[in-house]
Amino acid sequence: MGCEERAETVVVYCSVDETIARPLFDAFERETGIAVRAVTDHEAGKTTGLLQRIVAEGxxxxxxxxxxxxxxGTMQLAERGALxxxxxxxxxxxxSDYIDGKHRWTAVSLRARVLAFDGARVAADELPRSWEELGDARWAAHLAMANPLFGTTRGHVAAMFAAWGDERATQYLKSLRAHGAMFVDGNSxxxxxxxxxxxxWCMTDMDDVYAARREGHVSLEMVLPDMGxxxxxxxxxTVALIRSGPHSAAGRRLxxxxxxxxxxxxxxxxDARFVPVRPGLRDGRLNxxxxxxGYAAIAAALPRSDRVVRDVLLR
Structure with missing residues (x-):
């Protein structure tokens, strides 16, 4: 048996971007000697694909x-007993808002949902101040957004159902569709x-804006509309231990x-500039x-919002 086979290993299903996650895994390997094997999925639906894999493996x-x-999606896995x-x-x-009451997951490192635009062509004062205003024809007609059945866009839309109520949120999606909003594979x-x-302009995550700027698109800007x-x-x-994983002790350490x-x-x-969930680690610019x-109410809204997305946006 070779050295590589003898080395302790941990397998992680990872939907955090590789440019962020791989240096963290490398640091863990140096600190512990445990090899990290990361499994990812395609960009458009990578989180959803990995969650489905965990469910299928039972x-x-x-x-x-x-x-x-x-x-x-992590919260849904917890309710299914997979964590x-x-x-x-x-x-x-x-x-405490970022730790599951039953300790099945822990949340870290926040990203904002933002409205991104090219500052060379659009002035910030042309944009809506709230997400709900974005459903108006003057803004919806020029909007791009990811498929709301996947990733952070899925959670964002579910939050609208939880916060605004099903009727208002459904009307919002109908307005986006009626006024010609564009639906694409993913945030990027x-x-x-x-x-x-x-x-x-487009709905996306703030780290996608930073990524575009690093690629030379320095005029790309963003605003943070109000959810209400x-x-x-x-x-x-989120980080969670999968129930009955093959390398449980190494998993706990990771x-x-x-x-x-x-x-x-x-x-x-x-480069992605996540904002820590720990208030003491923040620099004060974003809080x-x-x-x-509550996050639990948003997770509970997912089946309802998914159903409306399929019926209204993706027919």
């Missing part, structure tokens, strides 16, 4: 840890639609590492508010 999971770029209760050693400083595709002139509680929608990453304050600092200092309805 009582014989192939992975030990889920490191997800969003929260709500193991585990309070990581390095959870100190994380507010929505940004590309703005950059190539097919759309004037004085802030935009902020979506954290979960504890990924929720640590040091990893939150690293993610905040990365995200948790949605008043």
């Amino acid at each position: 009582d014989r999971p192939r992975a030990d840890v889920l490191f997800s770029g969003e929260l709500f 193991e209760a585990f309070l990581p050693e390095m959870w100190e400083g994380i507010p 595709s929505a940004v590309r639609a703005v950059l190539d002139g097919r759309a004037r 509680h004085g802030d935009t929608m902020w979506i954290p990453c 979960v504890s590492f990924l929720v640590s304050a040091e990893v939150e600092r690293t993610m905040a200092e990365s 995200p508010k948790t949605p008043p309805v």
Whole structure:
């Protein structure tokens, strides 16, 4: 048996962008000697694809840890019994809103949902101040957004149902459809639609704006429309231990590492500029508010919002 086969290993299903996650895994490997094998999926539906894989594997999971770029699919997995209760050693400083009451997941490192636009062609004062206003014809007609059945856009739309009520949220989606909003594969595709002139603005995550700027699109800008509680929608990453994973002890060590304050600092200092869930690690420029309805209510709204998205937007 070769050295590589003898080395302790942990398998992680990961939908956090590889440019962010791989340096973290490398640091964990150096610190512990445990090899990290990361499994990802395609950009448009990578979180959803990995969640479906965990469900399909059932009582014989192939992975030990889920490191997800969003929260709500993780919450659904927890309710299905796919995640193991585990309070990581390095959870100190994380507010209770970001820790599952049964310790099945821990949330870290927030991203804002933003409205991105090309500042060379559009002035910020032309844009709506709230997400609900975006349904008006003058804005919806020039909007690009990712398929709302996947990723952070899925959670964002579910938050509208939870916060605004089903009737208002359904009417909002009908308005987007009626006024010609463009639906594309993923957040990065929505940004590309703005950059190539097919759309004037797009719904996306703030790290997609930073990524485009790094690629030379320095005129791409963003605003943070109000969800109705004085802030935009902020979506954290989540870390969870998969029930009955093949390398449970190594999985626990990786979960504890990924929720640590040091990893939150690293993610905040990365090109993606995540905002820590730990208030003491923030630089004061952005101080995200948790949605008043609570994350559990948003997760509970997912089946309703998914159904309306299929009926109204994707027919």
